[in-house]
Amino acid sequence: MAQGQRISDEQRAAILEDIRAGGTCRGIAKAHEVSPDTVRRIAAEGNVKDAFARAATEKATRARTTDMAALRAEVSAKYLRKASELLDQMDQPHLVFSFGGKENTYNEAILERAPTGDLRNLMTASAVALDKHLKILATETDSGATTAASMLSGIADALEKAAEVLDSEPPDETSTNI
Template sequence: MASTRPVTDEERKEIRRLHGEGKSRNAIAKYLRRSGRTISKIVAEMGLSFDRATMTAVATEARSMDLAARRLRLAEDLQVDAERMRRQLWEPAVVFNFGGKDNTFEKRTLPEAPAEMKKTIMGAVGIAIDRSLKLAPPKDETGTEEGIALITNLMSGLTAIHRARQEQEATEGA
């Protein structure tokens, strides 16, 4: 048998609050110990509804915003990674070698990374920057071409250093 007790003003306020929080009709009914029909009637009187399409759209929009924020944080982290890797180009670098008939280990610290290592580092820097730009493209495209030109020039310079180094090693080995 259905309850015949009148709905109080306090319950109406609570229904409006819970509806505003996105609670479902059944959740509100259970919380207030009222029938779903009573809750639907009161919500309709308030000019509100339990339109699932609207609620789904709001939830989808919230999820999209959360994902956008996560992509932005990841893009920022990739930029930090690229900057950190790029600094390695000019820092002392440890190089090592295993091998020989006695399986020896040898290592040296060089004042900066060798050309081949710089080439690898620049490739990783380029990938990190590229991925960060794909995750969070700049709103103003005016800086993109300069950035690409900078990376292209850096890669060309490192390639030239690498070739010169290989030619030098080939000359010394002959």
């Protein structure tokens, strides 16, 4: 509708009906080809108070934010539990297996502990899970970011040293082809 043109009573009633039905200001304006100011003015003239109040949107946003924080906390806890489980696996008996030979046969053995390469993989996977846990925590609290970064640096140093020790160990005789 061109600026300065008068809105018909029918169009005004249709706009007012959409306002009362709970439409958005911009959506109603677009549907009726009028400006958002016109829609707000019709709402005021029709005594529709708080027609476009943001309270419901703000409440929904707060609820969504709370839900997302709870989900992040749940995922963070899973990462921390997984990091612990992976570290525990390093000290448990370990199944090794292979497929091979002309007949592509399956062979397996249980070792007292994982071979060096598997130990390194378990340590790395645990460190990654812990890192993800700490990153989630850092997003929850700005003040914790520095502490998390420092802790991660320490973990990275420890992992490098552990990898060097594992690389320097002679391979398990039982970890070769079975």
